[in-house]
Amino acid sequence: MHMTRLHFRQDIRLSVGCFLLPLFLLLAFPLDAHVGSPDVYFDGHAGPYQLLVTIRPPAMIPGVAEIEVRGSDPGLNSIKGVPMYIVGEGSKYPPVPDPLQRSKDDPRLFTGRLWIMGSGSWQVRLEADGAQGPGTLAVPVPAAARRTMPMLRGLGIFLFAIMIFLVAALVTMLGAGSREAFLAPGEQPQSANRWRSWLVMGLTAFALAAILFGGNFWWDSEAEGRARGMIYKPPALSPSLDGHGNLLLKMAASRWHSNRSVIVGTRLIPDHGHLMHLFLIRSPKADCFYHLHPEMSDQNDPPAFTQTLPSLPAGHYQIFADIVRASGFPDTMTAEIDLPETTGAPLTGDDSEIVTAAITPSAVSDITAELSDGSHMIWAHDATPLRAGKAILFRFRVDDKNGKPATDLEPYMGMAGHAVFLDHDRSVFAHVHPEGSVSMAALALLEPQVEQGRPMMAMHHTMEGPPEVSFPWGFPKAGDYRIFVQVRKAGRVETGVFDAHVIE
Amino acid sequence: MSHTAPIPAPSSGPVPWPLLAGAIAISSIIFGLYWDISWHTTIGRDTFWTPAHLAIQFGAVLAGISCGFLILTTTFGGNSAARDVAVKVWGFRGPFGAFLAAWGGATMLISAPFDNWWHDSFGLDVQIVSPPHMVLATGIFFVGIGTLVMMAGPKNRAEGATRVAMERLFIYIAGLLLTLYLILLSEFTDPANMHGGTFYRVLCYGTPLLLMAFSRGSMLKWGATKAALLYFALMLAGLWIFPFFPAEPKLGPVYTRVTHMVPLAFPLLMFAPALAIDWLTARMADGNKWLLSLIAGISFLLVCMAVQWPFADFMVSTHARNHIFGMNNFPYMQPPSTYHFAWEFQGESLTAFWKDLGIGAAAAFVSARFGLACGDWLRRLRR
Numbered sequence: 026m027h028m029t030r031l032h033f034r035q036d037i038r039l040s041v042g043c044f045l046l047p048l049f050l051l052l053a054f055p056l057d058a059h060v061g062s063p064d065v066y067f068d069g070h071a072g073p074y075q076l077l078v079t080i081r082p083p084a085m086i087p088g089v090a091e092i093e094v095r096g097s098d099p100g101l102n103s104i105k106g107v108p109m110y111i112v113g114e115g116s117k118y119p120p121v122p123d124p125l126q127r128s129k130d131d132p133r134l135f136t137g138r139l140w141i142m143g144s145g146s147w148q149v150r151l152e153a154d155g156a157q158g159p160g161t162l163a164v165p166v167p168a169a170a171r172r173t174m175p176m177l178r179g180l181g182i183f184l185f186a187i188m189i190f191l192v193a194a195l196v197t198m199l200g201a202g203s204r205e206a207f208l209a210p211g212e213q214p215q216s217a218n219r220w221r222s223w224l225v226m227g228l229t230a231f232a233l234a235a236i237l238f239g240g241n242f243w244w245d246s247e248a249e250g251r252a253r254g255m256i257y258k259p260p261a262l263s264p265s266l267d268g269h270g271n272l273l274l275k276m277a278a279s280r281w282h283s284n285r286s287v288i289v290g291t292r293l294i295p296d297h298g299h300l301m302h303l304f305l306i307r308s309p310k311a312d313c314f315y316h317l318h319p320e321m322s323d324q325n326d327p328p329a330f331t332q333t334l335p336s337l338p339a340g341h342y343q344i345f346a347d348i349v350r351a352s353g354f355p356d357t358m359t360a361e362i363d364l365p366e367t368t369g370a371p372l373t374g375d376d377s378e379i380v381t382a383a384i385t386p387s388a389v390s391d392i393t394a395e396l397s398d399g400s401h402m403i404w405a406h407d408a409t410p411l412r413a414g415k416a417i418l419f420r421f422r423v424d425d426k427n428g429k430p431a432t433d434l435e436p437y438m439g440m441a442g443h444a445v446f447l448d449h450d451r452s453v454f455a456h457v458h459p460e461g462s463v464s465m466a467a468l469a470l471l472e473p474q475v476e477q478g479r480p481m482m483a484m485h486h487t488m489e490g491p492p493e494v495s496f497p498w499g500f501p502k503a504g505d506y507r508i509f510v511q512v513r514k515a516g517r518v519e520t521g522v523f524d525a526h527v528i529e
Numbered sequence: 530m531s532h533t534a535p536i537p538a539p540s541s542g543p544v545p546w547p548l549l550a551g552a553i554a555i556s557s558i559i560f561g562l563y564w565d566i567s568w569h570t571t572i573g574r575d576t577f578w579t580p581a582h583l584a585i586q587f588g589a590v591l592a593g594i595s596c597g598f599l600i601l602t603t604t605f606g607g608n609s610a611a612r613d614v615a616v617k618v619w620g621f622r623g624p625f626g627a628f629l630a631a632w633g634g635a636t637m638l639i640s641a642p643f644d645n646w647w648h649d650s651f652g653l654d655v656q657i658v659s660p661p662h663m664v665l666a667t668g669i670f671f672v673g674i675g676t677l678v679m680m681a682g683p684k685n686r687a688e689g690a691t692r693v694a695m696e697r698l699f700i701y702i703a704g705l706l707l708t709l710y711l712i713l714l715s716e717f718t719d720p721a722n723m724h725g726g727t728f729y730r731v732l733c734y735g736t737p738l739l740l741m742a743f744s745r746g747s748m749l750k751w752g753a754t755k756a757a758l759l760y761f762a763l764m765l766a767g768l769w770i771f772p773f774f775p776a777e778p779k780l781g782p783v784y785t786r787v788t789h790m791v792p793l794a795f796p797l798l799m800f801a802p803a804l805a806i807d808w809l810t811a812r813m814a815d816g817n818k819w820l821l822s823l824i825a826g827i828s829f830l831l832v833c834m835a836v837q838w839p840f841a842d843f844m845v846s847t848h849a850r851n852h853i854f855g856m857n858n859f860p861y862m863q864p865p866s867t868y869h870f871a872w873e874f875q876g877e878s879l880t881a882f883w884k885d886l887g888i889g890a891a892a893a894f895v896s897a898r899f900g901l902a903c904g905d906w907l908r909r910l911r912r
Contacts, residue, residue, distance in 0.1 A: 108781050114864045115782025120573070123779075140574060140780050142862075180646060187639050191632065194618075198628045201616040206625040206682070206912045211613040 060345065060357050061453035062446075065166050066416055066497040067461035071153035072160015074098045077497055078461075079416040080139075080149055086170040086255075087142040092149065093416065094125060094135045100156030103127075104135045111146045111165060111353045111470050113287040122152060144169045144257060145288030146352035148471055163474060165467035167354050169257030192233050200226035257281055260327060262358040264344055270334050270369050274303070274319060274346060276327035276358065282350070290351035291326055296466040297438045298375070301330050302347040302456060304445060307340040308361075310383035311447060311507045314520065317376045335378060339366040345454045353467030357454060375438050377511060377518035384449060384524055386505040394510075394521035399426045402510060402521030405493075411527045413500045419444065420495040421510050421521065430492035437513035440465070442494035449505040457496045500527040545683060550595035551630055551676030552698055558588035558637075558669050559705045562712065563767050563793065570860030571791045573780030577641065585665070586641065592672045593634030596627040596679075614682060614912045625912055626679025633671025640664040666713060673706040681746065681910040696749055703743040703752070704759025710735055711760060711797060718797060720849075720856070723841030724874040726885020729833060732797075733889035737829045738900035740803050741822070744810045745904020753810075757803035764796035768855050778861040787861045795854050798840060802832040806897075810904075822901050826893030830886070845872045 065080040075097040082090045094104055105122035109115065125137035139149060147166040152159065176184075204214050204222035214222075261277035282289050293300050299318040307313035315335065323329035330346075344360040372378060379397075390411060392404045405420040421442070423431040437443060446455045455462055494512060508523040561584025568581050575582065600623035603611045615622040644661035677699065684695040711718070714731060722728040744753035771792035778787055805828045813821045843849055850857035850872075859868060877885075 110782045113782075114784050114866060118778075118783040118786045120778040120781045120783050120861075142573075142780055142782065176646060180642065184639070184643060191636060191639070194628075194632055198618050198625075198632060201618045201628070202625040202678075205616040206678075207906075207909050209911055210610075 060359060060455070061448065062455040062462070062498075062501045063169075063171065064499060064501065065164060065462055066457070066499055067164045067463055068418065068495070068497040069162050069164070069460060070160070071104075071151055071162035073157040074101050074153045074155060074160050076104075076151065076153065076162055077416060077418060078149075078151070078162070078164050079499065080164060080166050082166060082168045083141055084171045085173055086144050086168055087140065089138045090141050090149075090166070090168070092125065092137050092139055094151065095131075095416070096133045096135070096153070098155065098157070099133065101133065101153060102155040103153070105152045106137055106139050107150050107152075108139045108141055108147050108166070109150060110288055111148050111467060112290070112351070115288070116148075116474070119150065122150075141166070141168045143288065144255070145285055146290070146350070146354035146467065148467075148474075163471040164461075165353050165463040165471065167464075167467075170255045171257060173256075192230075192237075196226050196229045196233070199229050254281070254284065259356045259358045262344065262346055262360040264360045264362040266362075266364070267331075270367060272319070272332045272334055272362075273322070274301075274330040274332070274344075274360075275323075276329065278327050282356075288352060289354045292351040293321075293328065293348050294351050294466050296347065296349040296355075296464050297440065297458075299438075300348065303330075303332060304345040304347075304454075304456070305337070306343045306345070306447065306451075307338070308343045308451060309449075311449075312383045313338060313340065313342075313378075313380050314445075314509050314522075315376070315378045316443070316445075316509075316511065316518075318374065333370055334364070334367050335369045335372050335376065337364065337367050337369065337378075338380070339364060343451050345456075347456050347464075349464045349466040353464060353470045355464040355467070357456070359454075375518075377520060379509070379520040379522060381522050384505065384507045386449060387524060387526055390525040391523045394523055396423070396514070396519040396521060398514065398517070398519065400424060400431060400514070400519070401428075402512075402519070404508075404521075404523055411500060411525055413503045413527050413529055416497060416499045418495050418497050419508070420493060421512075422493045423512060423514065423519075424492070431514060432492070433515040434492060434494075435513045435516070437511060437518060441491075442496070442510060442512040444496045444498070444511070445509040446498060446500070447507045447509070448502075449507070453501055453504075453506070455498060457498045459494060459496060461497045500525075503527050503529045547595055547599045547624075547627065548676065548680050548683070548695070548698060550591055551626075551672070551679060552702055554588040554592040554595070554630075554634075555669075555673045555676055555702055555705050556588075557584050557591065558672065559708055559763075561585035561588065562669070562709065566712070567767075567771055567790050567792060570862075571776045571778065571787055571789070573778050573861060577645065585669075586638065588672065589634040589637035589668065591634075592630045592675070593638065596623070596631035596634065596675070599623055599627045600631065616912055624679050624682065625910070626675045626677065626681070628675070629678055630672050630675025633668045633673070633675055635668070636671065637665055637668030640668060666709070669709055670706070673702060673709065677702050677706070677746075677907070678910060681907045682912050685748075685908065685910065696747065699747055700743075700749070700752060700755045701759065703739075703747065703756035704763070707736075707739050707743070707756050707799070708760045708763055710739060711764075711799070712793065715793060719794065719871060720841045720844035721871055721873060721875055723837045723844075725877045726882040726889070727877075728837075729830060730885040730889035730892065732833055733826070733830055733893035733896060735896060736799065736802075737806070737826055737893045737896040738903065740799075740806045740829070741810070741825060741897045741900025742903035742907065744803070744807050745901055746907030748908060750811060751804075751807045753803040753807050754800055757799040761796045761798075761800055764793065768792045768795060769852065772852065772858075780861075783861050784864040785859045785861050787859075791858050791860055792855060794858075795844065795849075795856070798836045801836040802829045805829065805832045810901075818901055819898065822898035823894050825901075826895075826897040827890055829897065830890050830893050841874070845874065 063082055067078040069076060077095045079093040080090055092106055104125045106125055107119045107122035109119050123137055123139060125135035128134040141147060147168050148163045149166050151162045200222040203225040204218045258281060260279040263275045265273045267273055282291050300321055301319050303317040303319050305315040317332050319330035319332035321328050322331040341363050344362060346358040349355050392406050394402045396402055401424050403422045405422060423434060425431045441459050444457045504527055506525045506527060508525055510521040512519055561581045565581035568575060568579060600621050603615050603623045604621045612622055616625045618628055640661050643664060647661045680695060680699055684699060687695055717731045718728060740753040743756045771790040774790045775788060776790045806825050809825050809828060844856055
């Protein structure tokens with residue numbers, strides 16, 4: 026067995042820290058990728074079986090992802106799952122798939138745990154089997170180390186006490202050995218033996234203390250280095266105005282990304298037709314919402330983007346900028362900017378906006394939103410409280426002015442709709458599509474590898490769609506959320522706005 | 530003096546049970562360790578309850594229990610003969626080696642919850658040398674050293690067939706300790722590194738110590754050579770037998786398609802420098818110890834270079850990519866695009882090379898001197 030030398034050099038440096046176990050190490054980085062919503066929700070087809078998939082990537086990597094799959098077909102008998110990279114050499118050979126366990130209480134629910142061994146752009150390939158034969162579904166899973174776990178206080182105290190005990194035992198054992206082990210049977214140690222014993226114990230204690238002290242110092246720097254190199258951060262984004270009504274967005278270089286040039290990749294690829302999806306949301310009221318698509322103005326690495334601003338009121342704006350890497354790995358960059366009242370160009374292409382009332386924290390969730398053409402969007406949500414951490418299929422229906430299901434919905438950027446979920450304090454932001462929270466670009470990368478059912482993606486831009494659109498997602502935590510649901514209706518993008526209250 | 534206690538070996542008769550228990554413990558540990566590394570590079574996934582882990586922890590428990598029992602019976606058993614050949618630690622009495630081995634077993638067991646926490650916090654094992662593994666390795670070394678030390682006193686007093694049996698057991702445990710140490714170095718000792726200074730520098734740190742201690746402490750003419758040959762045979766057995774067991778990865782990403790257990794690499798030719806050390810210690814047995822250590826250390830380095838350097842030329846060639854030499858074995862996580870690193874020598878500046886050799890020569894001298902002292906202690910041990 027042969028491994029590269031570099032690997033080992035990195036590994037051997039870890040060894041010194043073994044003596045310091047309980048003393049240190051207690052880093053906790055509450056940083057979440059994708060703005061507070063790392064879990065993956067996906068609604069797709071494995072051959073004939075429709076599956077609602079939830080994957081919770083581990084916070085520390087390598088680690089174990091939890092997976093939940095709910096099938097809609099009662100004939101579904103078994104599901105196996107296997108994680109692989111989407112691109113590169115690691116995407117060729119799948120390891121042995123793991124069978125998911127069927128719930129005893131709910132025969133349509135399957136759960137399992139899958140090992141994610143590195144940060145990067147992964148897929149979880151699901152192999153379903155049942156009365157209608159086999160089928161395969163691949164779900165993109167961007168995985169990134171978000172934090173290290175602190176040692177539990179009880180375990181730390183226990184290990185520290187054990188370390189003290191072992192050190193004390195070793196010192197006295199070596200002292201006893203040097204005092205008595207060389208004596209003939211029955212012979213009593215003399216003064217010289219005792220002096221030698223004290224000397225040995227002193228030297229041993231000094232040596233162990235030096236090892237512990239030096240190792241502790243070394244470990245601090247090593248732990249900091251690990252946190253710097255392993256913990257994911259999206260690239261920094263610097264927004265500015267150029268004086269001509271243009272918003273400039275300059276991305277900063279990211280070593281985390283460039284160190285993973287294959288499994289993450291630094292080059293950007295279009296996600297449903299655009300290199301960047303920019304969301305400008307006035308804060309804290311979330312009353313002005315702009316979904317824009319800047320052009321790349323500097324193609325160097327890192328690149329820069331420019332967006333001609335539409336007319337908008339002055340205010341403090343939160344920026345969320347979605348991009349996708351060549352591996353299918355998504356980043357959501359965040360920034361803030363104060364903008365003056367702007368008289369800008371009319372919106373064109375896929376750009377859209379809505380100016381509405383401020384978010385109103387309330388125990389009751391809205392279920393109806395009026396659209397700009399007088400029609401209505403209705404959230405098919407009963408009185409059941411919304412709970413954090415639970416996969417939900419958010420379903421919205423559009424009725425025309427007369428209360429009848431709309432017949433003039435069209436695909437918006439190739440899909441039935443787009444939804445943005447925003448927490449009141451802006452600590453959670455998710456840009457979700459009918460297929461789920463994954464990037465469409467990652468799905469497109471998987472298409473040649475696995476044939477999977479994605480009916481809405483195949484819609485032609487001018488084709489009329491059904492009056493309903495649904496989004497699989499789950500609130501990561503309790504709080505007050507605002508949901509922006511966008512559809513294209515009779516050639517115009519309409520945005521329904523809903524406020525939701527979520528409990529634990 | 531004749532003894533009836535469990536540990537003080539009679540001048541004739543069977544080898545005392547605590548020594549056999551120690552030998553079984555260290556055997557189980559080393560076998561489990563080899564299996565575990567192979568498991569990680571073939572199957573990838575593990576829990577605490579893999580057979581390999583159980584073999585390792587069985588050794589820890591066996592060493593801990595047998596030595597603990599020995600200490601307790603010596604302390605409270607009222608056997609004055611046993612107490613006469615015991616040392617006293619915190620009021621307990623027992624053979625010096627029993628305390629060391631028990632300490633090693635306890636340290637090994639303590640590494641388990643630490644390793645578990647390490648997995649939860651920093652992820653699963655993708656490396657041999659991780660902090661919890663080093664705690665484990667420290668414990669393993671002490672189990673082995675404790676057993677050697679426990680054996681030294683009775684062996685030094687035994688005669689006839691008993692002494693021969695105990696000398697064999699001594700060499701057996703010495704060979705296992707050498708195996709453990711060289712396995713820990715294995716990621717430095719690829720053939721691709723054998724034309725570089727780092728390989729020789731790293732070898733010079735601890736190997737001369739072990740070989741000198743075995744050569745001197747065994748009181749046999751070819752003690753170090755026999756231990757090195759045992760290491761060579763064990764590693765060859767692993768290399769040749771493990772691939773007969775089918776297995777496949779259960780973790781991704783899989784870069785190399787693996788269909789059988791991946792063994793560790795072809796062993797180092799340590800019997801050659803061991804032979805030189807045995808010859809020198811015999812020739813200069815009564816000479817100046819510093820001079821002996823200097824000559825033995827330098828000889829170790831030179832003989833290593835004389836055998837490993839040309840052997841590496843063969844190992845990186847296509848002729849070694851077969852079942853016998855194992856140069857076509859790669860772990861599942863190794864991309865094929867990096868195979869060539871195993872088959873070509875690593876570049877290094879001449880300055881760095883000579884600097885490594887200089888440090889290696891100095892380290893070999895110090896290591897040999899310390900090993901000589903350890904060997905002398907083993908010879909003089911009575912308890």
